[in-house]
Every structure is written in C-alpha cells, then in structure tokens.
Amino acid sequence: xxxxxxxxxxYPSPQALPLANAFLKAYMITNADPAxxxxxxxxxxxxxxxxxxxxxxxxxxxxxxxxISIYLWNREMARELADALRRAKPHLVLFTGGPEPTADPxxxxxxxxxxxxxxxxxxxxxxxxxxxxxxxxxxxGINGIASVQSGKVAGSRRGPxxxxxxxxxxxxxxxxxxxxxxxxxxxxxxGCDFGCDYCFDSLGMRGVRRFSIERVRAELDxxxxxxxxxxxxxxxxxxxxMKRAKEILRLIARVAPNIHFHFEVxxxxxxxxxxxxxxxxxxxxxxxxxSMHSQVHKMVSRVFNPDQFSRxxxxxxxxxxxxxxxxxY
Numbered sequence: 001x002x003x004x005x006x007x008x009x010x011y012p013s014p015q016a017l018p019l020a021n022a023f024l025k026a027y028m029i030t031n032a033d034p035a036x037x038x039x040x041x042x043x044x045x046x047x048x049x050x051x052x053x054x055x056x057x058x059x060x061x062x063x064x065x066x067x068i069s070i071y072l073w074n075r076e077m078a079r080e081l082a083d084a085l086r087r088a089k090p091h092l093v094l095f096t097g098g099p100e101p102t103a104d105p106x107x108x109x110x111x112x113x114x115x116x117x118x119x120x121x122x123x124x125x126x127x128x129x130x131x132x133x134x135x136x137x138x139x140x141g142i143n144g145i146a147s148v149q150s151g152k153v154a155g156s157r158r159g160p161x162x163x164x165x166x167x168x169x170x171x172x173x174x175x176x177x178x179x180x181x182x183x184x185x186x187x188x189x190x191g192c193d194f195g196c197d198y199c200f201d202s203l204g205m206r207g208v209r210r211f212s213i214e215r216v217r218a219e220l221d222x223x224x225x226x227x228x229x230x231x232x233x234x235x236x237x238x239x240x241x242m243k244r245a246k247e248i249l250r251l252i253a254r255v256a257p258n259i260h261f262h263f264e265v266x267x268x269x270x271x272x273x274x275x276x277x278x279x280x281x282x283x284x285x286x287x288x289x290x291s292m293h294s295q296v297h298k299m300v301s302r303v304f305n306p307d308q309f310s311r312x313x314x315x316x317x318x319x320x321x322x323x324x325x326x327x328x329y
Contacts, residue, residue, distance in 0.1 A: 001038040001134040004063040006054070006081070008045045008074035014183030015232055018042050020069055020098070020122070022170035023187075027123035028130060030168045038134050042175075045081075047074055055084045065093035065133060067118075067126075070100040071107065079112060084114040093133060097122045099200050105146045106153045116140075116147040120157040121190070123167055151222055164211045166191060171222050185224060188216055188248075193237040197300040198328065201236045208240070216248060230260040239269040249277040257281065264288070267312040268305075275319035285316070285323035287324040 005024060009016035025040040041061050042152045045054045058066060058081075062152055066085055068079045082094050086231060097118030101108045116139050118125050125144030132139050139145050146155030161167055171184070178184045189210040192201035223231060239245040252261065261283040289309070291297060297304035316323050 001065065001131070002061060002063045003038060003040045003130060004043055004061050005040060005060050005065045006043045006045060006058060006066060006068045008047060008049075008054075008068070008071075008077055008081075010073045012046060014230055015185060016046070017176065017181050017183075017185050018044055018069075018178070019170065019185045019187065019234075022175045023167055024067075024122055024126045026168040026170045026173050026175050028127045030173070031127060033168075038130055045077075046278065047077055049077075051077065051080050051084050054081050055088060057086060058085065058239065060184040063092065065095065065130070067095045069098040070096050071098055072100060075100050076211075082320055084112050095129070097126070101146075102157070103200065105155070107151050109146065109148055116145050116155075119146050119155060120145050121160045124160060125158060150182060160190070160209065162209075163217050164209050169215065169219055171219055178223065178226045178228045183232060184228055185234055186219065186223075186231045187211070187234040188238075189235045193240065194237070195301050208236075210241070210244070213244070213247065217251060220251065224256050225258060228259055230262070232262045233264070236264060237266050237269070239262045239265045239274060242269055242271070242274065245269075246274060246277055249274070249281065251282075253277070253280050260284070262286065267309050270312045270315055272315050272319075275321055278316070278321040279319040283322065285321060287313075287323055287325050289325040290328045 005018070005021035005130065007018035007021050010164075021042050025042065028038070028040060043057055043061070045057075065136060068078045069135075078096065082096070085092055085094060094114050095116050095118065096108060096114050101117040102119050105117055106120065108114065116129070118129070125142055127138045129145055129250050132142065140147050140149060140154070143156070144158035146153055148154070170179065189208055191208045192199070193206065193208055195206065252259070259282065261281065263283060264286045267287055292306065294304050294306065305314070
C-alpha cells in the first residue's frame with residue numbers, strides 16, 4: 001500500500017517543513033502493523049501553486065491513499081486538490097487532518113470527496129486507519145476517525161499519546177533532513193495550560209505534555225551536526241516550566257551557540273536569570289501582548305497586569321535580549 005501525505009504551506013520559508021506529516025510517518029513505520037507492506041511519501045506544495053502541478057506530483061507516486069493536512073490558509077486549495085484527485089482516480093482513498101478538520105468536521109466532510117478525517121492528534125488514529133485499509137477493512141469506528149455514517153458525521157477525538165517520547169523523532173529517524181530546508185521546526189511540547197478564546201492549542205484537551213530532556217538533547221546535537229542555521233521552537237509557552245526552560249537555554253548556550261532560535265514566551269514567567277539566559281544565546285522572543293487593555297484580555301479569557309508586564313519587559317531590555325510583541329487588532 002502506498003500512502004502520500006501532502007502538506008500545503010503558505011509560502012516558501014524555513015518554516016515550510018512538513019513536521020506534522022513526518023510525525024505521522026515516523027510513528028506508523030515504527031509502531032504499526034503495515035510497516036512491512038505500506039510506504040509513506042511526503043509531498044510539499046504551496047498556496048498559489050497550480051492544482052494541476054500538485055495533482056501530477058501526487059499521481060506520479062502512484063498512491064493508494066492520499067492525506068492532506070488542512071489549515072485555515074490552505075482549506076480552499078486542499079479541497080480543490082482533493083476534487084481533482086477524485087476525478088483523476090475515483091477509487092483513491094482520500095482523507096484529511098489538522099486544525100480545520102478537527103474544529104469543523106461537518107464542514108470538511110459536507111459535500112466533499114474525503115472518505116474520512118482524523119480528529120486531533122493524529123499518530124494513533126492514522127496508524128490504525130492505515131492498518132485497517134491495508135488489511136481490506138473499514139476505518140469507521142476507529143477512535144479518532146470521523147466519517148459520514150447514515151448521512152451524519154460520526155466520530156470523536158481520542159486521547160493523546162501518553163508519553164511523547166513514544167513518537168519517534170522525524171529528525172533522528174532520518175525522515176526529515178534539515179539540510180533540505182533553511183531551518184527546522186522543533187517541537188518540544190504539545191498542548192497548552194491556558195484557554196485563550198481565540199487560540200486552538202488547548203481546544204478539546206487542556207494541559208501540556210513535554211518531550212524528555214534526553215530527547216531534546218539528542219535532537220539538539222543532531223541540529224548542530226547538520227549545521228542548522230535557525231530553529232523555530234514549537235512550544236506554546238516555552239518558559240512556563242521555568243526550571244526546564246532554563247535547563248534548555250543553558251544546554252543551547254553550551255552546545256549550539258551558532259544556531260538562532262525563535263521562542264514563544266509569556267511575560268509572567270520571565271525573571272532576571274531567564275532574561276540573562278535568553279540574552280546569552282542567539283534568539284528572538286515572541287511575546288503575546290495581544291492588547292494593552294485589561295478588559296479586552298478578560299473578554300478573551302486572559303489575565304493581564306500592565307504593571308507586571310512592564311516590569312518583566314524591563315528585565316529583557318536590561319539584559320539585551322531581542323523580543324517582539326504579538327498584537328490582535
């Protein structure tokens with residue numbers, strides 16, 4: 001069985017890397033039954049690229065099943081590509097996953113050509129679905145899979161992988177070669193302890209799971225070996241666990257001084273020591289200010305203390321750390 005996982009990125013950039021699909025492949029080939037009789041190929045496309053060109057690239061792989069990751073920015077192109085695939089190869093199994101299908105399963109399955117979609121964290125349901133398909137069975141009823149049954153969308157999210165270290169590293173397993181990209185996406189945690197109304201990170205399941213420090217150290221050593229220039233750290237609030245954040249910053253200063261890192265942080269978890277640690281390495285911080293009005297924060301389920309925020313930012317200024325603010329308007 002040949003499976004193609006397609007990623008449609010907003011535009012070419014160091015962040016245009018199919019990390020989510022690579023996690024799916026890494027987990028399946030390591031843990032699932034069809035490892036010996038199924039292959040997974042990753043295809044990268046960009047918004048604005050012609051559907052015909054994307055279609056030809058996928059069909060050249062001679063797939064039996066095609067999955068497309070759908071986000072807000074690529075929803076329209078993804079559906080056009082799926083329609084083209086269905087016309088070109090009517091018996092092809094088509095499925096989708098990602099934030100849009102998880103948030104709007106009815107909208108993605110209504111009048112669409114997708115056979116099913118993956119809800120939420122994808123590794124477990126993807127592996128089970130591919131096992132079922134390769135054995136000639138149906139995917140309906142698999143926890144984490146949604147499909148149309150008797151005219152209605154049926155399916156629900158499943159619990160996440162308990163230990164993130166059970167998911168093999170797409171880098172250490174050789175699925176993604178950093179030398180093919182101008183940078184890497186480095187996921188060191190999943191989830192969020194906060195519940196901001198406008199954000200997807202905590203939707204459906206509150207809480208943070210983190211890859212072990214041993215996994216973090218191994219991937220960091222690999223990035224150094226591969227001479228990676230920049231790393232975008234995927235952690236909704238990198239500095240929430242202050243002890244762990246400081247340990248990682250010291251590790252970076254020791255083994256990866258020539259790599260530039262990009263972090264998302266919250267001001268309330270910054271102290272003078274952390275500010276100095278940020279200033280010691282090549283990095284930039286993204287701080288979610290969103291608004292200077294406390295009432296606005298309250299209305300979107302955030303807590304904001306302007307005086308505390310100013311004090312924390314002063315620590316960054318005094319240390320020389322580089323940072324910027326996110327604003328919603």
